[in-house]
Amino acid sequence: MTAATAVTAHAQVEVHADTISQSQMNREQLSNPLDAINGRVAGVTITKSDNGVAAMNAVRVRGTTSLTGGNDPLIIIDGVMGDLTTLAAVYPADIENFTILKDASETAQYGSRGASGVIRITTKKGKGKRTTISYNGSVGFITPYKNLNMLDANGYRREVVARDLMLIDMGANTDWQRAIQRIGFQHDHHVAFTGGGDNNGYRVSIAYLNHDGVTLHEKMINFTSNLSMYQRMFGDLLNIDIGMFGNVKKDKTAIYDMQKTFYSAATFNPTFPATGDINTGYSGFTYANQINHPLALMDSRTTDKTTHISTHAKLTFTFSPKWKLIAFGSYSHNEVERSQYLPTSIWAGGQALRSSEKTETLLGNISVKFDTKAGKSTFNVMAMAEAQREKLSGFKTTTTNFTADELGFYNIQAGALSLWEGTASYYEDPSQLSFLANCTWDYDGRYSITATARADGSSRFGNGNKWGLFPSLSGAWTLSKEAWLRDFKWLDNLKLRVGAGISGNQGGVSNYTTLNLLAPGGIVPVGQDLKVALISPRNVNPDLKWEIKRQVNFGIDAAFFGNRIIASLDFYTSKTVDMLYNYPVPVPPFTYPTLLANLGSMRNSGTELALGFTPLKTRDIELNINANITFQRNKLLSLSGDYHGLHVTAPDYVAIAGLNGAGFHGGNNNIVYQIVGQPLGVFYLPHADGLRPTDKGYAYNLVDLDGDQIINTDDGKDRYIAGQAVPKTLLGSNISLRFKQWDIAIQVNGAFGHKIFNGTSLSYMNMNSLPGYNVLAKAPERNIVDQAVSDYWLERGDYVNIDYITIGWNVPLKRDKVVRSLRVALTVNNIATITSYSGLTPMINSSNVNSTLGVDDKRTYPLARTCSLSVNLVF
Amino acid sequence: MVAAASGCNKFLDETPRDRLPVDQAYGNLDELYLNAVASLYSCVGGNKDSYGLQGTRRGIYDLNTFTTDEAMIPTRGTDWYDGGLWQGLYTHSWGTGSSAVSGTWTYLFQTILRCNKSIEDITAYQQQKQVDVSYYLAEVKALRAMFYFYAMDLYGRVPIIKRSEPEWEDLLLKNRSEVFNFIRSELQEAIPNLSESYSNRPGAYYSRMTMPVAFFLLAKLALNAEVYTWDNWTSEPRPDGKNIIWKIDGKSMNTWEATVYYCDLLADMGYALEPDYQTNFQVENEQSYENIFTIPMDKWLYTNQFTNLFRSRHYNHATALGLNGENGSCATLEALDAFGYGTDRQDPRFDISYYAGEVYDYDGYPVLLDDGTPLVYEPRKIALDLSGSPYEKTAGARMRKYDVDRTATKDGNQSNNDIVLFRYADVLLMKAEALLRDSGPNDVSLALVNQVRRRVDADERTSLSLDDILQERLLELAWEGWRRNDMIRFDTFCNLRSFCPVTSLEADHHTIVFPMPGEFLAITGDKQNYGY
DSSP: OOTTTOOSTTGGGOSSOEEEEGGGSOOSSOSSGGGGTTTTSTTEEEEESSSSTTOOEEEEESSOOOSSSOOSOEEEETTEEEOGGGGGGSOGGGEEEEEEEOSHHHHGGGGGGGTTOEEEEEEOOOOTTOOEEEEEEEEEEEEEEEOOOBOOHHHHHHHHHHTTOOOOOOSOOOOHHHHTBOOEEEEEEEEEEEEEOSSEEEEEEEEEEEEEOSBTTOEEEEEEEEEEEEEEETTTTEEEEEEEEEEEEEEEESOSSHHHHHHHHHHSOTTSOSOOBTTTBOOOOTTOTTOOOHHHHTTOEEEEEEEEEEEEEEEEEEOSSSEEEEEEEEEEEEEEEEEEEEOTTTSTTOEEEEEEEEEEEEEEEEEEEEEEEETTEEEEEEEEEEEEEEEEEEEEEEEEOOSOSSSGGGOGGGSSEEOGGGOEEEEEOOEEEEEEEEEEEEETTTEEEEEEEEEEEETTSOTTSSEEEEEEEEEEEEGGGSGGGTTOTTEEEEEEEEEEEEEEEOTTOOTTTTSOEEEEEEEEEETTEEEEEEEOOSOOOTTOOOEEEEEEEEEEEEEETTTTEEEEEEEEEEEEEEEEEEEEOOTTTSSSSEEEEEEEEEEEEEEEEEEEEEEEEOSSEEEEEEEEEEEEEEEEEEOEEEETTEEEEOOSOEEEEEOOSTTOSSSSOEEEEEOTTSOSSEEEEOOEEEEEEOSSSEEEEEOOTTOSSSOOOSTTSSOEEEEESSOSEEEEEEEEEEETTEEEEEEEEEEESOEEEEHHHHHHTBGGGTTTSOOBTTHHHHOBOOOOOOGGGEEEOOEEEEEEEEEEEEOOOOTTSSOOEEEEEEEEEEEEEEEOOOSSOSOSOOSSOSTTTTEEOSOOOOEEEEEEEEEEEEO | OHHHHHHHHHHTOOOOSSSEEGGGSOSSHHHHIIIIIGGGGGGTSOSSTTOSSSSSSSSHHHHHHTTSSSEEOOBBTTBTOGGGHHHHHHTTOOOSOOHHHHHHHHHHHHHHHHHHHHHHHHHHHHHHHTOOOHHHHHHHHHHHHHHHHHHHHHHSSEEOOOSSSOOGGGGSEEOHHHHHHHHHHHHHHHGGGSOOSOTTSSSTTTTSOOHHHHHHHHHHHHHTHHHHTOTTTTTSOOOOGGGOEEEETTEEEEHHHHHHHHHHHHHHTTOOOOSSGGGGGSTTOTTOSSEEEEEOOOTTTOOOOOHHHHTTSOHHHHHHTTSOOOOOOEEOHHHHHHHTTTSTTOOTHHHHHEEOEEOBOTTSOBOBOTTSSBOEEBGGGOOSBOTTSTTTTTBSOEEOOSOOOTTOBGGGTBOSSOEEEEEHHHHHHHHHHHHHHHHSSOHHHHHHHHHHHHHTTOOOOSOOOHHHHHHHHHHHHTTSSOHHHHHHHTTOTTSOOTTOOOOSTTTTOGGGSOOOOHHHHHHHTOOOOTTO
């Protein structure tokens, strides 16, 4: 039944791609489709931004290749293109398979949008006359299990008194970290119906997820539904696929600033009782102005309501076995509505925000396919044209000066003052056009060559630079089909692959960047009136063009001993040129200090090894061991170039991530840098060779690295490159054992070769923080009275994490019963992490190049473990 | 085929609706004024680090204040360490990598380039529509001269750029004297086309560059001309002001005479000392006859911030006033001595400009610390790093000066007191100093200084030396951002101060200007300021 499985016009061109079918996915304990493939594919890094229920996944396919954006992979759900947020619209149990495209010759068919890899999801479809009803459900608990070990109230009193500081003792002993945490309950339900007739089929599913988070008031509720049907008409001439999926997701939280919340919970005076509420207020402690009463922080509310709907239709005309015409169209609508209230106890005058951001996408493509055979040769030829238009619009309103907190964001008119800068709206409508031609020649199943040429046009670039041509070529040789290898019975498959391609990226370019436009710049008095003056708020670069990535890939696939051992090895190297980047530029000659331009270059390379091993396989028992290892390297080659006759060079040291909090405002507090000739995101730090005694305690003994007899921690002075923030090696492995109806699966992930700056310890070990801020329990004995940044708190980030263990039982059922299958499973996740890292967890941001990369800085979410029991029923 | 291609290109055209193309921004004179002239005034104040002449952090004000004997921000435990920034400013070891120094450079030249763009747009409008808008041109050129004044004052040698998209040769550094001459002639040329209105008073010229503002700047230029024409400040002797010649209205005069000339013009325009010193700094201070140029503040409308008060007061003190505080800046020991703090001859202006000892809320109750004991500011307990001291949070006399706006917004960062940049008391002191420098001790200078002192009931001086003038300027102008400029003119900026380690590094006086950003110098290959 081809109709239900053919996905899009693109399906035919892959020579090799990682396809993850249901049996290879993580099965239980999933709230997002990406959970299903976490740790399952070499070269794909999936990290949760935090442990919150609304946490977004950061996904990198073969690392970071662009400095500005467009590093997120393209997500395609049944032909509808979207981004990582679209994934919430699909319930994991509705997924038939994932296809991961990494290599340029594979992603070339998606042009610029697929430049950073493609994750393609095919949802389950109806299967003709067989009617089924299935139910998936789970219940579980999420429990916080590890917090920072801060001084308790007695310890705090002892240390404050011993140092002759002002002690504010309210008589209690409060663990503030626990005071803002709870045990959360979660339950998920999913029902799916399939059915159909001779020429049609349908599938309908609805799902409901309800997850509490481990911090107070944190909750995620998600309704999803997915409808699909196909209908054949006029014999085999026309096949119609229609589908629709959508969701409404609500994320509620009391955390509006993760660092502020967890910084406050860790360091607030532990002698204060955990009492007070929004009406009576909270006993204040004004000495520490970077933190708040943790319970007062828990009174803030942020609700994000995301509504997504996608509809798509595909008409496939099969004129003859050789000729096919496919027309595909989709419309998506996504709206994020944010409501936020920060009460008067934590924000002077309180502040309410309502905002809405809407994206509508209309996409259509039409393709013609021609398949023919001549002798042992097979030719597949395709041509396609595609157009896309988006409408992005939104607004926000902010009010402040509330007298009471009762109405919150429900009636923002209760705030007396509307801020000029808090009110805004926007409207943008970018468009993109693409033409694709693709040809595959296969000879006898032994040799195949695929050539693709794609032209992408984008409205975001200036006239003359709108179009980019992105060709690719790949070939494969299946050695195992050669006569001279057929005698080796133990060899099931041996295939060599090679591919090369060019792809374009425009991810970092916002709309209208190449035009000189004026936008409201502030209120100015004009005579007796007040007017808004329009300004051009940035450097305009009319010459912006596509960022180009050239990639080469070599691969070997092999299978031995009746597919008991399967291995796949890939080497790739890519070079990004004309790299889009917001170059820090000197003022003058430029009016503003950054310029988005195509100047520098960067190299990425890596090796990906995937192994599958089935040592045992009988009717009653089966053991599967799968592992994938990724070695990745990255080097920033250049951040300079010529722009309009000027040689533009970014500074030698561009800071990416630094520290925040008391005493860390400005000055030499930068940690992670971008330095030409180094990997993206390196630690560039002063060196401390230990502690030195001072009259008050111990300070970090900084070393005069440049030998000028002065300790100066400015960039370019007493600092050195001390390691990289992005892991060099990633490991994912899954072991599953089935014994009769019982099965057990363990997923283990790991990352190696990188470092983490423990800014949390640097802050919380500083005894100067008392009495305003509490310190770690082990701080008094070390007696450090310093918070200068150095490599003293730079630690190895290597870890191995046991992601989950699942025990399942497929209940044996009689064949003639109503229930066709029943499975019960128990899953525990986040079992253990093996690491030498001394902070809460080494699983912090180590892949996204942003202001948190590699720096553990007082914002780590409580570590939590989920236990859940799930049931899977099919009628 | 051609039709298809043009159809494609049309599909890919951008048609913005939420932003306006530049060529539609100057439809008539009102729009020309709004978008080419008025928009530049949003650069005078600010809400971003290093952006704005005063009111923001890590900008011109901080470089002119926390590097001097007037004020400091001690490290207080975890507060105000900030990677050594504030200690570095106070001890004159800011290095070449300070983001405060480079951010201020970026702010000034960004504003200058925006002025250049406005000048180009106004000129184009003038040519296209054949109307005379020379008064707009004059206003923007004078405004640009003011930003050049700050750039030259802070960095010494700077490029003179008159285009919005400068060419390579425009970026070459010019000698300080050349920049001085440029600013002087730009202001002098603009003056006939500037309005005579008071800039500090609401009305058509509120907060704009008007004639008195230009006069004040010319007086400052003249008073500092010895420093500003000193092209080799680390190796050659400073020029003599009597040899620096100004040509004004066909008359030739030395720089001290020029200072007096411009000060007198301001007196002629009706500026006077307010009977009550505090009128200049009250919440609604727009009606002052003493203030000459201010940053307009309206907490409901503008985004300009005023962090100076906000970051000085102790947390509990600010909370008692219904605001937030950051418990930072305070007076130095030298400032306390100058005010005669704690002695029987304490200057009356001390209590106007500073909080010391116990402080009170609106109802007159003492402000209490969290442990219930009264908050007592201890002016003399300060140190560069107070961490671990019992006075960690309470040491230092704090900024008062501006009246508290009880309904300030943004935690107290935004209040309605306009920020005073130029005022007439400074003019009187400038004139007194110029006369003293030109002709030695004289009665007019003494009378001018005593006029300023009488207003606050301070004992009158019986004699007047240059040192007295320097002291008087601190007493009168504390927290107003002029101290670095004054100390350099009086050659005391590189002298040893309390808590500064003894070092010979400043013997060459290289610290009287700040270093320029290396990325900028790299373009033309120009050399960094000597000593950095």
